[in-house]
Amino acid sequence: MNDKLHISRLFALSSDNRKYSFSVPLKNKIRIGKRDYTVQLKSDDKYGTYILWKNRRYPLEVVRSRQNKYEILFNDISYIFTVETPFSLQRMKVINTRKGKPGLASVKAPMPGKLLDVLVREGAPILRGEPLVILEAMKMQNEIQSPVNGTILKIHARPNTNVMKDDVLVEIKAD
Amino acid sequence: MDLSGKSYKAYLERREALKKQYSPKQAEKQHKKGKLTAHERINRLFDPGTFEEIDTFVTPADQPVEFGKVERTFGDGVIVGHGKVNGRLVFAYAQDFTIMGGSLGVVHSRKIAKIQEMALKMGSPIIGIMDSGGARIQDGVASLSGYASIFHNIIQSSGIIPQISVIMGPAAGGAVYSPALTDFVFMVNHTSYMFVTGPNVVREVLNEDVTFEDLGGAEIHAIKSGVAHMIYDDEENTILALKKFLSYLPSNNVENPPFVPEDGTVQDVCEKLRDIVPDDPNKAYDVKDVIQLVVDRNSFFETAELFAPNLVTGLARLKGRTIGIVANQPKVLAGVLDIDSSTKGARFIRFCDAFNIPILTFEDVPGFLPGAEQEHRGIIRHGAKLLFAYSEATVPKITIILRKAYGGAFIVMNSKNLGGDFSFAWPTAEIAVMGPEGAVAILYRKELAESKNPAELKKELVKKYRDKIANPFIADELGYIDEVIDPAVTRKKILSALNALSNKWVKVPNRKHGNMPL
Numbered sequence: 203m204n205d206k207l208h209i210s211r212l213f214a215l216s217s218d219n220r221k222y223s224f225s226v227p228l229k230n231k232i233r234i235g236k237r238d239y240t241v242q243l244k245s246d247d248k249y250g251t252y253i254l255w256k257n258r259r260y261p262l263e264v265v266r267s268r269q270n271k272y273e274i275l276f277n278d279i280s281y282i283f284t285v286e287t288p289f290s291l292q293r294m295k296v297i298n299t300r301k302g303k304p305g306l307a308s309v310k311a312p313m314p315g316k317l318l319d320v321l322v323r324e325g326a327p328i329l330r331g332e333p334l335v336i337l338e339a340m341k342m343q344n345e346i347q348s349p350v351n352g353t354i355l356k357i358h359a360r361p362n363t364n365v366m367k368d369d370v371l372v373e374i375k376a377d
Numbered sequence: 378m379d380l381s382g383k384s385y386k387a388y389l390e391r392r393e394a395l396k397k398q399y400s401p402k403q404a405e406k407q408h409k410k411g412k413l414t415a416h417e418r419i420n421r422l423f424d425p426g427t428f429e430e431i432d433t434f435v436t437p438a439d440q441p442v443e444f445g446k447v448e449r450t451f452g453d454g455v456i457v458g459h460g461k462v463n464g465r466l467v468f469a470y471a472q473d474f475t476i477m478g479g480s481l482g483v484v485h486s487r488k489i490a491k492i493q494e495m496a497l498k499m500g501s502p503i504i505g506i507m508d509s510g511g512a513r514i515q516d517g518v519a520s521l522s523g524y525a526s527i528f529h530n531i532i533q534s535s536g537i538i539p540q541i542s543v544i545m546g547p548a549a550g551g552a553v554y555s556p557a558l559t560d561f562v563f564m565v566n567h568t569s570y571m572f573v574t575g576p577n578v579v580r581e582v583l584n585e586d587v588t589f590e591d592l593g594g595a596e597i598h599a600i601k602s603g604v605a606h607m608i609y610d611d612e613e614n615t616i617l618a619l620k621k622f623l624s625y626l627p628s629n630n631v632e633n634p635p636f637v638p639e640d641g642t643v644q645d646v647c648e649k650l651r652d653i654v655p656d657d658p659n660k661a662y663d664v665k666d667v668i669q670l671v672v673d674r675n676s677f678f679e680t681a682e683l684f685a686p687n688l689v690t691g692l693a694r695l696k697g698r699t700i701g702i703v704a705n706q707p708k709v710l711a712g713v714l715d716i717d718s719s720t721k722g723a724r725f726i727r728f729c730d731a732f733n734i735p736i737l738t739f740e741d742v743p744g745f746l747p748g749a750e751q752e753h754r755g756i757i758r759h760g761a762k763l764l765f766a767y768s769e770a771t772v773p774k775i776t777i778i779l780r781k782a783y784g785g786a787f788i789v790m791n792s793k794n795l796g797g798d799f800s801f802a803w804p805t806a807e808i809a810v811m812g813p814e815g816a817v818a819i820l821y822r823k824e825l826a827e828s829k830n831p832a833e834l835k836k837e838l839v840k841k842y843r844d845k846i847a848n849p850f851i852a853d854e855l856g857y858i859d860e861v862i863d864p865a866v867t868r869k870k871i872l873s874a875l876n877a878l879s880n881k882w883v884k885v886p887n888r889k890h891g892n893m894p895l
Contacts, residue, residue, distance in 0.1 A: 267675070268679075268682075269609055269614050269617065269618045270609075270610075270614045270617075284610070287613055289413075289611075289613060290610070290611040290613050290614065292408075293411040293611045293612075294610070294611070296409065296410070296411040297411050297566075297567045297568075312710060313710055313746070314748075338659070339710070339711060340710065340711035340713055340743050340744075340746075341658075341659055341711070341743065341812065341814065342659055342660075342661055342707060342711030342712075342743065343659055343660055343661055344661060344708070344709065344710065344711060345661070345708065367750070
């Protein structure tokens with residue numbers, strides 16, 4: 203009954219479901235393709251956190267972290283990923299096989315207001331948390347975000363029109 | 378003792394029998410569902426080797442009437458005991474789905490009640506890990522009264538020791554009220570469900586087809602109903618988050634929360650804070666950016682993140698001491714107060730007050746959400762809960778007004794005369810009875826109607842109102858706030874205010890309890 207936790211390998215799962223494994227504690231070598239590269243993760247007062255590679259600094263910022271979910275900004279590109287243990291990865295596979303067909307998600311207006319801008323186009327891929335439209339309500343511009351990863355199926359929202367609560371703004375085909 | 382004697386042999390045999398009870402096959406069955414076994418959960422929660430199980434060998438009660446089969450197992454489907462979590466004493470019970478579906482029999486319920494009473498007596502937090510099919514039908518009314526005694530114990534301990542429920546499987550019928558009564562509910566996505574009546578009954582009675590997931594899955598309870606406060610994608614991370622969460626809480630209502638030294642990387646004066654609130658009052662920003670720059674590095678733990686996100690609540694640390702944070706979120710619904718955000722805030726404030734956690738409020742609120750839907754659903758009595766909770770709380774209460782502080786919402790959000798201890802405002806603050814557009818429309822209705830160019834006149838009047846009235850300086854000069862501060866020194870001001878409040882003592886009137894507008 204004593205299952206002590208000795209985890210030496212963890213996995214980073216990116217938002218587009220790519221898997222990268224790394225060892226704990228972190229080593230300075232990373233493997234890309236068949237070659238090993240030496241990189242260093244450093245932080246100081248002057249530059250904040252950065253990765254040192256071939257004597258060049260690449261700035262890194264953790265934008266958001268929630269338990270095992272992270273959003274980082276690296277070289278001005280944002281990456282969303284989760285960190286998984288072997289068991290949680292296995293669980294994820296179990297859950298995924300049980301999931302039904304990808305569903306439709308319709309994004310509705312949370313309150314009455316005026317649409318100022320539509321930021322997406324039909325057919326474009328979208329990640330959870332990315333902004334879809336700007337809705338002005340209570341004299342404030344609100345970003346309405348995508349609730350799922352998927353593809354934009356249909357846009358009902360038109361800029362400079364008024365919407366009522368629960369009007370469908372965007373339909374998304376979830377992955 | 379004679380090691381080859383009868384009694385020692387019997388002791389060994391019993392332990393052997395217990396081991397056999399937990400076969401790898403059953404564990405495999407749980408793993409295939411994406412779940413851990415009760416023992417694995419306990420082992421992940423407690424520091425290695427510290428968990429002491431009690432009542433391991435109890436057996437199920439005899440059935441009053443022979444109906445259905447009861448497995449004669451040790452423990453009756455629940456593990457109870459105590460151990461150390463991050464070095465602090467914590468009590469726990471974990472229902473074991475592999476034994477009769479974790480159903481709650483008489484003995485099972487007695488074990489839970491026993492550990493609850495111990496936790497209360499010792500003044501330590503109690504964690505309930507739930508994975509149960511519900512009341513054991515074979516035990517009849519006895520199992521129902523078992524539930525009742527568990528509920529009663531939770532209510533007796535409420536506000537004395539932190540009580541946390543972790544749902545890691547089904548919780549249906551009466552069983553759902555046990556987590557609902559506790560302080561916080563953790564759920565696991567896709568494998569845990571909570572509902573009063575299951576999909577089958579819903580189909581029979583209402584002819585409504587609904588899946589387990591849509592009726593009472595973790596996401597539904599985290600986003601819509603507000604029953605679940607924290608949800609995670611798997612059990613390991615749920616337990617890790619729970620352990621982190623416990624590190625913010627005191628063991629009971631007479632102790633202070635544990636001190637966790639900060640890493641010293643957050644500066645008391647931070648100029649970045651000046652750049653967050655946009656000059657255009659119609660532009661939103663993320664209030665969590667403000668929180669992150671004020672509290673100790675990475676110490677903010679948000680509670681009920683997905684429910685009513687227009688009000689942010691959570692625990693954090695300031696110079697190593699736990700603090701409760703309530704903040705309007707301009708990014709969502711302009712940060713208005715509505716029914717859900719009011720009840721969310723009220724419950725959180727009452728939790729902080731019960732466990733000696735000072736409350737820090739960041740205010741940027743355009744008002745209460747107008748409209749028939751909210752009025753008819755009772756925004757008046759729900760908004761009153763938030764008001765009641767703020768005013769009733771006797772822990773140190775500090776408010777920072779970031780931008781909008783209009784009307785009733787200004788009063789509710791811990792205003793000075795409601796009992797707030799310190800009230801600071803950033804120069805961007807707008808404190809007034811209502812926003813410029815609304816005020817101008819009322820005060821200059823006649824002039825606007827008669828004007829040849831009403832739009833131009835309105836614009837002019839709005840500008841005048843904003844300059845002359847909707848600013849923090851009038852309130853400052855009249856003493857309704859304590860000070861207008863440079864955003865950069867926010868953390869420094871809060872720290873000195875907390876320091877001044879460290880011996881705050883309020884005499885509470887002698888009464889049974891107030892009558893909160895529930």
